[in-house]
Amino acid sequence: MKATKTSKMMTTAREFVAAARSAGWRISSRENVVTITKGFTANTREQFVELDGEYYGILSILPYKGSMWGTDGSGVGGYSAMLHGVFTMNVSGVSDKMIDAIYKAWDEVLDETTGEVMTY
Numbered sequence: 001m002k003a004t005k006t007s008k009m010m011t012t013a014r015e016f017v018a019a020a021r022s023a024g025w026r027i028s029s030r031e032n033v034v035t036i037t038k039g040f041t042a043n044t045r046e047q048f049v050e051l052d053g054e055y056y057g058i059l060s061i062l063p064y065k066g067s068m069w070g071t072d073g074s075g076v077g078g079y080s081a082m083l084h085g086v087f088t089m090n091v092s093g094v095s096d097k098m099i100d101a102i103y104k105a106w107d108e109v110l111d112e113t114t115g116e117v118m119t120y
Contacts, residue, residue: 038086039087
């Protein structure tokens with residue numbers, strides 16, 4: 001493993017990945033869309049409301065030029081989330097470079113002794 005220098009993009013990607021991971025969200029992407037998904041007990045309003053308040057703080061870390069949408073409480077998608085127990089939010093207009101940085105950040109480990117980012 002070797003230590004790497006940090007660019008602003010990698011710092012943002014690491015912050016996003018850390019926030020999503022620590023809260024238990026899965027991350028995926030397709031084209032210029034980044035998606036976060038988290039399961040919960042179907043038809044549990046309290047859990048739905050918690051996730052509805054949590055996703056924005058995670059996705060808003062990313063720079064994007066499109067829109068944010070999914071199964072939040074602002075539309076009919078919320079009904080699907082409640083019915084199936086899967087909360088999914090998307091953000092479009094994320095650059096290819098940022099998406100690459102997210103996947104690199106996903107594969108990194110922080111050395112707890114030195115505080116350096118280590119890559120495999």
